[in-house]
Amino acid sequence: MKSKLFAILLLAGSSLFAQPVVVRAGLGSGYYPAPPPAPVVAYRPASPGPGYAWINGYWVPSGRRYAWTAGYWARPPYVRSYWVAPRYYGGRYYRGYWRR
Numbered sequence: 001m002k003s004k005l006f007a008i009l010l011l012a013g014s015s016l017f018a019q020p021v022v023v024r025a026g027l028g029s030g031y032y033p034a035p036p037p038a039p040v041v042a043y044r045p046a047s048p049g050p051g052y053a054w055i056n057g058y059w060v061p062s063g064r065r066y067a068w069t070a071g072y073w074a075r076p077p078y079v080r081s082y083w084v085a086p087r088y089y090g091g092r093y094y095r096g097y098w099r100r
Contacts, residue, residue, distance in 0.1 A: 035088045036066045048073050058086045061093050 036059035044054055057071040076082070077098050086096040 036061075036093075040068055040070075042071060044071065045073075051075055053083060055083050055096075056085060058096065060086070 039059075040057055042057060047054075052073040053076050055072050055074055058069055059066040060069050061067075074083075078100065081098045081100050084097050084099050087094050
């Protein structure tokens with residue numbers, strides 16, 4: 001009886017320290033966070049002047065969670081450039097950037 005109780009306690013105690021491991025074929029092993037939540041709905045304030053582009057709000061990874069970055073007006077760094085929004089695709093997060 002004592003040996004069965006000891007075995008049960010040993011198994012129960014060892015499960016407290018178990019950590020999940022994700023393995024994906026071809027990509028190796030590692031932790032891939034879940035996709036970000038749906039975008040937050042907010043209003044767009046008036047443009048501060050001509051030549052500004054509106055950058056929609058987006059989620060940014062922050063450790064194992066996501067943090068919301070509110071939308072804002074910005075001047076494009078060069079003529080005829082546009083903002084490519086950040087995206088989550090195939091288990092990876094890609095940052096936003098300006099493109100010609």
